[in-house]
Amino acid sequence: MELFWYIAIAVVLTMFFILDGYDFGTGIIHLFFAKEEKDKEVITKAAGLFWDSNEVWLVAAGGMLFMAFPTFYASVFSGFYLPLILVLWLIIFRAIGLELRGQFKFQMWKDIWDASFGVSSLLLALFFGIALGNIVRGVNLGGVEKGISEYEAHYFFLPLWDSSFSPLSKTPGVIDWFTIIIGIISVVALTIHGANWIILKTNSTINNKLKGVILRLNIVLAALTIFSLIVWKIINPNSFDNFIQKPYLMVFPIIYLTGLIGLFFIKKLKKDVYAFTLSTLLILGGITSSLASLFPVLLPSVNTVNEPLTIYNTAATEYGLSVALNWGIIGFILLFVYMIIQKRLMGGKIDTMDYGH
């Protein structure tokens, strides 16, 4: 039952990064590449029409985590206190940027909210990557100092950074050079994804240029991926054990690789939707591979005093988890039905869509 909810939450969280991920990427492209007002407007719309229904996946993931793994929820949310609150603030700036730009016609107003949307999207992509980096690296559970836990074994508190900025430190912070690398990977991958979304949903004048951008970013991404894997192996020599012991888990890295390799052929693809699918695979594979490498651990411990948090030692009781299955399955079906209805009704290019005002 723990396994079911683990997979369910992983699916919802991955959906969030795929869906809201293109909004972040759209924001980054908007920040660096959109120059003309016409492009800016349509690119903002490509994110603006969808951000709130994409963000609900985050809310659902939070709620499900709270219900199924309350100890993990409590530990991680209080332990990553500052970065999480910063993410909340950035989410606010992202949303108001998108919602406010069209409200007044003068350029200064639009510039302010464009910046709000663009910069917060960039930082959100970075922060979510850093968060993933923290999860795979692990934290000092129990706040161990000199072999003694300061808190209960499953609690911790992370400073934003440790003076060494090193993932090998005994008390690593949120930001170190390893988590920064993962953060940059996240920014690059989501930028590619966002660019594909713009190409798919708009007729903006920069669409052709964006294909070149994707190609160049993809080279960077490939290099960073290889680099991060080497670094990861150094930080945690056991990081690939899961894939060796359970070879079927290799399907996740293969999904990632398919996306990565496929995107090198972006200029040859017949339909824009193929490219978008490839970057979707990239994100899907990236997140699931990271989770699979840890499984059944949810959060590793960097000390030897306290056990890592796993899906088993943080879960709610059997009754709660199985009763939630009843409504969970209905909920899941509804989530996907809503999403499909909405995406179909709002399908096609945004510039040519009739809004019916």
Next chain:
Amino acid sequence: MEDMLFYDRLQFAFTITFHYIFPQLTMGLSLLIVFFKGKYLRNNIEKYNDAAKFFMKIFAINFTMGVVTGIPMEFQFGTNWAKFSELTGSVIGQTLAMEGMFSFFLESSFLALFIFGEKLMGQKLHFLTGFLVFLGSWASGWFILATNAWMQHPVGYEILDNGKFVLENFSALFSNPWLIPAFLHNQLASVVTSSFVVASIGAFYVLRNKQTEYGKLFLKTGVIFGLISSLLVAFPTGDWNAKNVAKYQPASFAAMEGIFETEEAGAEIVLIGQPNMVEKKLDNKIAVPNILSFLTYQEWDRQIPGMDHFKKEELPDNIPALYYSYHIMVGLGTIFIGVMFLSAFFLWRKKLYTLKPLLWTIMFLVPFPYIANLTGWYTAELGRQPYLVYGLLRTTEGISPTVSSGNTLFTLLGFVALYMLLGLLFLVLVGKTINEGPKHQTH
């Protein structure tokens, strides 16, 4: 430890207060939008459709604010109240997760469709999307109230040796005797707020003599919905809730009613007075004898335990704030009934649209239902103190063990600054939308 608790509570109180400005409008307003759209489907008069679309614009601004201020609420359970989340997550995680899955999704997906899809879908489907938005927002209220009802009056749980609450009976969460009265009271109160908003915008249009056709329609609809909902908020739902407090939280009942000493026979109802916590009495008190006993138990001489009856540890920790919240809510509720009754009378006599003093009153009354809704919630939440889960888990035991007060103060200040900005932008946008009015076309 003391300031940690203080800052955690202050941050939650501040963020939830600001958040609840928005959903209390959207829940009620969605009902009125469904009404306008439904009317248009039947009578085909264009102004009803315009009204539905106009208020959906107002709805959308409020919804965005509600979403961005709502996510911090969900996160704060974990960030600031980790111990509470750890201990109770198996129970209230159920209702909170259902809120995210069933209602929030419904609301946000179909809101976009309502706003952008009218031509695409045709009128009947457009009505349906509006109805689904309404359903989503009320379902959201239902699940949040179910969560709160469990904290007020815990049911269907078991406590393990390690102090964790685990779920024992899922359906008990929804048959909680606290839930239905609280849900109805809360939803009707949100209809009161939105009726006042609709009527107030109507009064504004009539008074400034622009878009008066819409003004009259809004006034009429707002006043009718406002009168019905203000009455229902007081009776039976308000009455029902007060009885629940008397039954399940007698110490809070004594504190909110301002009864310091238990009286031999029936208890008096306090209308005015200031709690004096040093001398344990009310200053400048005006009270009517025996009424409270009658209202609560329909017996004039029924004894109601006063605060002297309870140990200090069982009483709410801020009695004056609780007392004032409750009395402000009740006082304002009474004023709403009066104003709406008067307005409905003049509407019936066909004099409302020209009766300027009353129109001005309706227009300027608009902040007060918000205050009444918020003080109602303060009554519920301050009344639950000193517990998070009534009688079982104290507020001091719920905070995050690893987050220092300095960090919480930092984020609290950040929230204050950011929400001031949000509030300002919100007012500008709503003001602009109202100023343009329903006839304005955006292209």
